[in-house]
Amino acid sequence: MQIAVLYGTETGNAEMLAEDIASHLSDHDTSVTNLSDFDPAAFDRETFYIVVTSTYGDGELPASAQPFAAAMDKARPNLSGVRFAIFGMGDSEYPETFNFGGKRLEEILTGAGAERVGERVTHDASGGDMADDLALPWIDAILSTVDA
Amino acid sequence: MPQIAIVGAGPSGCFTAQALAKLLPEARIDILDALPVPYGLIRYGVAPDHQGTKTVIRQFERLFERQGVGFFGDVRLGETVTLDALQGLYDAVVLATGLSADRRLGVKGDDLPGVLGSGAVTRAFNDYPDTAPVSIGEQVVIVGNGNVAVDLVRLLAKGAGEFHGSDLSEAAAGQCGRVRRIDVVGRSPSDQAKFDPVMIRELGRLEQAAIHVHGLSGEGKVVEALEHLQGHAPDGATREIHFHFGWTPEEIEGQAHVTAARFRQGDARLVLPCDTVLTAIGFEGTTPGADAEGNIGPGLYATGWLKRGPRGTIPENRADAQAVAARIAADLATVPAGKPGRDGLLDLVPQAVHYAQWQNIDAAERADCPEGRVRQKIATKARMLAIAQQTGES
Numbered sequence: 001m002q003i004a005v006l007y008g009t010e011t012g013n014a015e016m017l018a019e020d021i022a023s024h025l026s027d028h029d030t031s032v033t034n035l036s037d038f039d040p041a042a043f044d045r046e047t048f049y050i051v052v053t054s055t056y057g058d059g060e061l062p063a064s065a066q067p068f069a070a071a072m073d074k075a076r077p078n079l080s081g082v083r084f085a086i087f088g089m090g091d092s093e094y095p096e097t098f099n100f101g102g103k104r105l106e107e108i109l110t111g112a113g114a115e116r117v118g119e120r121v122t123h124d125a126s127g128g129d130m131a132d133d134l135a136l137p138w139i140d141a142i143l144s145t146v147d148a
Numbered sequence: 149m150p151q152i153a154i155v156g157a158g159p160s161g162c163f164t165a166q167a168l169a170k171l172l173p174e175a176r177i178d179i180l181d182a183l184p185v186p187y188g189l190i191r192y193g194v195a196p197d198h199q200g201t202k203t204v205i206r207q208f209e210r211l212f213e214r215q216g217v218g219f220f221g222d223v224r225l226g227e228t229v230t231l232d233a234l235q236g237l238y239d240a241v242v243l244a245t246g247l248s249a250d251r252r253l254g255v256k257g258d259d260l261p262g263v264l265g266s267g268a269v270t271r272a273f274n275d276y277p278d279t280a281p282v283s284i285g286e287q288v289v290i291v292g293n294g295n296v297a298v299d300l301v302r303l304l305a306k307g308a309g310e311f312h313g314s315d316l317s318e319a320a321a322g323q324c325g326r327v328r329r330i331d332v333v334g335r336s337p338s339d340q341a342k343f344d345p346v347m348i349r350e351l352g353r354l355e356q357a358a359i360h361v362h363g364l365s366g367e368g369k370v371v372e373a374l375e376h377l378q379g380h381a382p383d384g385a386t387r388e389i390h391f392h393f394g395w396t397p398e399e400i401e402g403q404a405h406v407t408a409a410r411f412r413q414g415d416a417r418l419v420l421p422c423d424t425v426l427t428a429i430g431f432e433g434t435t436p437g438a439d440a441e442g443n444i445g446p447g448l449y450a451t452g453w454l455k456r457g458p459r460g461t462i463p464e465n466r467a468d469a470q471a472v473a474a475r476i477a478a479d480l481a482t483v484p485a486g487k488p489g490r491d492g493l494l495d496l497v498p499q500a501v502h503y504a505q506w507q508n509i510d511a512a513e514r515a516d517c518p519e520g521r522v523r524q525k526i527a528t529k530a531r532m533l534a535i536a537q538q539t540g541e542s
Contacts, residue, residue: 011204011207013206057344058349058369093198094346094349125200
């Protein structure tokens with residue numbers, strides 16, 4: 001199965017996690033792309049997408065996801081049949097906006113007709129867990145339910 | 149194989165190394181720091197109760213642990229090693245030493261005892277090695293309209309129970325625990341204040357501080373966040389915070405010690421009795437005159453605040469570091485190989501603290517910390533070196 005890991009990052013933490021997820025899934029045909037370099041016209045129904053994004057500032061999308069959000073808004077592609085899983089990163093020091101980045105990207109994708117697979121999980125930078133320890137079992141569980 | 153030295157293991161130095169490691173996988177990259185420990189501003193500038201912000205360190209650990217980047221601590225440029233010597237050893241030398249001197253108020257009385265710069269206070273609260281404790285009284289005036297000022301407000305206004313999960317030491321807590329009233333005074337009107345709205349909103353969770361916001365004007369996200377704070381009054385509050393906008397500092401009053409801070413706004417005057425004045429109006433220092441891509445001269449570069457001046461957040465400096473790295477990579481494409489790099493450095497600074505030794509300091513700090521804290525920083529350089537040397541022999 002083709003897997004594309006797309007990430008939105010501001011400090012690089014989400015980029016590192018995206019790379020870790022891709023190396024964990026190296027048995028598959030896996031690519032890693034910054035959302036700032038991803039064209040919404042490139043979504044493909046044969047590819048499974050794993051979206052990793054942080055939350056920044058006052059609950060905004062991180063800098064590298066903002067051009068993607070703008071491009072989605074402009075292109076309004078029909079993503080029906082496109083499947084994705086989404087993993088958010090936040091900081092519980094800011095409880096009001098903790099999971100906003102992941103939530104907003106999910107809304108953008110499902111709003112265009114894409115289907116979310118599995119639960120959206122948010123890692124807490126102020127918690128004790130490493131993001132990898134949460135994300136790798138999460139994606140394994142999701143992929144076990146996705147048809148090859 | 150290009151040899152690259154980066155001077156300064158703070159965020160800009162580490163992000164430059166990260167970008168270089170991606171662009172030039174064959175390059176050998178060494179990061180030097182004047183302290184025995186890495187991470188600079190992340191460790192000593194980011195507030196002790198903002199551990200989430202400090203998690204970028206996990207990216208940097210990967211550089212040293214998996215990507216072959218070298219760490220050489222306790223190496224001070226100009227003392228332990230000269231710039232000429234480094235340039236002789238490396239194809240590219242990148243200066244990432246930051247700017248840490250507090251900008252002074254520039255008014256009468258700004259040198260009175262009781263007037264402290266935010267950098268000095270932040271270092272003391274973060275257990276910067278061998279820093280003298282700062283003396284903060286009960287009535288504090290903070291001059292400044294940015295996030296550094298908000299960090300100080302929050303650290304001074306939190307009660308002892310509000311530091312769970314931080315790495316604030318007992319010594320630092322003792323320095324910031326006596327405050328009863330904080331006045332935060334900014335020169336700009338509220339709609340031009342440089343606060344991050346999210347950090348203003350964070351103050352709305354203070355458990356022991358009542359908050360009063362005076363002189364709000366204009367609109368925007370910061371003003372909305374400040375409006376939201378106005379009237380925050382937890383039961384049994386033991387401290388007060390007052391925000392004032394549009395006041396220009398005129399004089400710090402006092403004979404042997406600060407007694408008041410005076411501000412003006414047109415013909416109006418604001419006189420705030422106080423025993424401590426903290427200035428959070430930015431940083432300064434000499435910059436080496438790098439161009440937009442960070443180049444200073446042949447084989448010499450600057451990155452981060454030393455390049456751009458004391459502006460911009462950690463992510464902004466990351467983006468800038470990536471641009472500097474791209475320039476270095478382009479320049480190194482035409483440089484003949486053959487400089488000794490790390491081997492030569494090891495001869496010059498045999499006493500340098502290596503990454504494995506830092507890992508032992510790190511482990512000691514994590515193992516030996518009180519309940520409710522994630523770390524107890526080693527507070528003296530001598531103790532850091534002692535731990536480093538013990539492990540060096542094993």
